[in-house]
Amino acid sequence: MALSHILMPALPIPPSWFPGHMMKFTRMLPALLTRTDVVLEIRDSRLPLTSINRTLEGALQKWRIERGWDPNNPTRRIVNTGACERIVVLNKRDLVPEWGMEPFRNAMAKKFPDQQMLFASWQRPRDIRNLSEILVKIAKRHPHAMELNVLVIGMPNVGKSTLLNALRNMGIKGRTPKAFQTSAQPGLTQALSTRLKVSLDPLVYAFDTPGVMLPFLGRGVEGAERGVKLALIAGIKEGLYDMEALASYLLYRLNVLNPISPAYLQLLPAGSPPTVNLEEFLTQLAQRMGMIKRGAEPDLARAAVYFVRWWREEGGLIAASSALQIQEYSAGSTHSGIQGWGFDFQWQLQPNDKPTSKIDEARIVQEKMEACIDEYQITMEREDSEENNISPTQIKKQQVLEEKMRRKMKYTKR
Structure with missing residues (x-):
């Protein structure tokens, strides 16, 4: 017999986990995008919305606009001077029911037409081959470019390094060593990787990056649920919950x-x-x-x-x-x-x-x-407008910076 009343339990206040290497990468991202042709964003299929890192969205949108995409029509490119694609990979597809994948893809295509989306699992060679072919096709559309550079981003423990290892094994024939270390715990990758060759003809290189958590998970029920979800997929450091x-x-x-x-x-x-x-x-x-x-x-x-x-x-x-x-x-x-x-x-x-x-x-x-x-x-x-996505510590720091700026301007006028 089915349960008739399913109420969400009371949840703890979400902890803050934003180590220095995450802040460092967030600041580096705009400069990295200037030499990036494809952004490969990895999300967890179980959390296709919660594993979106909103703190990176501004830099990604600016990158697209600077590369010639119409800010008012995300499917139209005004100036085409080279590759500029954003691919969202929903990793660990074997952990969500198959019946929802196509409806989800169609729903996201309507809401986010600027993102190419596919489901994948490193355990399914067909998925890795499909992703490899997509990158190769993008490279071939721009034969004047000597190489295609792919930047892999995402939250902690969504499977970036594991997926890249599988992509390298698929794209490079013969025995290839495991390129990146992987771990079931979040936070292993703490710096931008060296370039990893994932295709020889055409030349495609990928950069692995540190998993970046949201600096503040939010207030109220929404923030509490967001934190527990990420902790359940081991996206937050063990022991904080x-x-x-x-x-x-x-x-x-x-x-x-x-x-x-x-x-x-x-x-x-x-x-x-x-x-x-x-x-x-x-x-x-x-x-x-x-x-x-x-x-x-x-x-x-x-x-x-x-x-x-x-x-x-x-x-x-x-x-x-x-x-x-x-x-x-x-x-x-x-x-x-x-x-x-x-x-x-x-x-x-x-x-x-x-x-x-x-x-x-x-x-x-x-x-x-x-x-x-x-x-x-x-x-x-709503959270952006009410500043619910900013922690009290961040608000205090922002106020201190604003006060310093006011004093500097006052001194300059004198």
Whole structure:
């Protein structure tokens, strides 16, 4: 039986994690773009909106305009003096359901026509070959250029280095050494890499860059949820979040993705029903896994760690195998239901959301996703206008700089 009431748990205030190497790269980006032909932005398929780094958007838009793209029409180029393309790769595609990929691609194409988007996984040679062919085609469209330079950017732990290693192995024939070190923990890459050759004919080079976190994740519920999402995909340094807080949100999100048979049921005894109670769930999990403390008490903290790490490994694959459930809501039904895709998309299914064909089914999902993207953009614009994306420390620093500037101007006038 499906869960009827799924409420998001209370979440902790997001921590700030913005080491010096991230600030250094952010300041370097405009200069790096002057010698960049293609920006390859890597995002996590589970967080296709949350893993957008808005702090880099201004520099990327300025780069496009300086290279001749029309600021009022992102699909029109006024002056074409060389390659200038932005490709967004949704990495780890095997961790989101297949049924949402095409509707998502179509929804994003309508909202962000200046970005070429594709799903990929380094474990799928066809995806890497497709990406390699795209880069080679761009290079061949500009035969006068001696080489094509690709700058790879993205948040921490979205898989930039791993994807580049796979791209190099695909583009360079014969045995090639692993070009970049990789890690399951964020923050391994802390400096701009040396150029990595990913194609010989035509010549294509790529630069790996440090993963850059948002300087401030935001206030209120939106900021708290943003932080927990990024921590769950290991995009935030381990230890900044309590694992039980992450387990609480993970339980909620897996219930949203499949209220009838959530993925975590595979961890519990056969016949266990879905639950929204974290303590009840962790108790069952601890007992089943033999995680018992002195006094025969279940070790809930250890169970929470196990739950989160299980999801990061095999659990995510199980969750991604869930089928589209629109058919569960018939035209004659009087109730609605929640549906989700990844961790960024959630919508309400109404009784009249009854598809008549597979094409109609995809159309409904696309419309729901477009509404979610609109809501995301409205939230970002509101946060920008209210300065909710700036931490108190940043505001104080900005005020100090403004005061120094006022004093300097006052002294100059004298």
